[in-house]
Amino acid sequence: GAGVSQTPSNKVTEKGKYVELRCDPISGHTALYWYRQSLGQGPEFLIYFQGTGAADDSGLPNDRFFAVRPEGSVSTLKIQRTERGDSAVYLCASSVSGTGRYETQYFGPGTRLLVL
Amino acid sequence: SQQGEEDPQALSIQEGENATMNCSYKTSINNLQWYRQNSGRGLVHLILIRSNEREKHSGRLRVTLDTSKKSSSLLITASRAADTASYFCASRMDSNYQLIWGAGTKLIIKP
Numbered sequence: 001g002a003g004v005s006q007t008p009s010n011k012v013t014e015k016g017k018y019v020e021l022r023c024d025p026i027s028g029h030t031a032l033y034w035y036r037q038s039l040g041q042g043p044e045f046l047i048y049f050q051g052t053g054a055a056d057d058s059g060l061p062n063d064r065f066f067a068v069r070p071e072g073s074v075s076t077l078k079i080q081r082t083e084r085g086d087s088a089v090y091l092c093a094s095s096v097s098g099t100g101r102y103e104t105q106y107f108g109p110g111t112r113l114l115v116l
Numbered sequence: 117s118q119q120g121e122e123d124p125q126a127l128s129i130q131e132g133e134n135a136t137m138n139c140s141y142k143t144s145i146n147n148l149q150w151y152r153q154n155s156g157r158g159l160v161h162l163i164l165i166r167s168n169e170r171e172k173h174s175g176r177l178r179v180t181l182d183t184s185k186k187s188s189s190l191l192i193t194a195s196r197a198a199d200t201a202s203y204f205c206a207s208r209m210d211s212n213y214q215l216i217w218g219a220g221t222k223l224i225i226k227p
Contacts, residue, residue: 004158031213043159104161105161110158
């Protein structure tokens, strides 16, 4: 596609439920990033993929969060047993390789998650 | 938190005036980038300045970088109502790919 797309745009769920958030990066981009952004804050790094593998998942807050990118393109962020504190906008970005020092990250529109 | 700092947190000016936002960071960097975000959704890359550059221009945007003070500024000249958005700086360390983000400046341009 022309840009990074994310689905759904908005997700409302109840505490304790499981959610999946999808990211479709720019075609050909090897690197994919997930961020979380709370109101009034900058993005907070969650995980970085190089191809199919998670090169750095140090930003995942706990083991309720997991992400996959099985074919090196689309990625899914999975949150188990959601908590109200998980409410935020989840942003996905992609870049050409991830290793280029001056690379631009291209962001999707985000998924706004609300946990009631 | 790893976040850098930006000031002001919010800025409201009249259309046609210049807007200046500042950003500070904590570690040695390879480059610093400025992004714009409308309505709390996707971020749009505006400009990147390398650590060996001191000033860079792109249209109505002017970015400066002072590595001795670990700070950067973004100047938007002749502001327009459409410039209303939040602006974030993101610094990239030399040692890895991660971007370290500031908390952003919310800019409101009054017509």
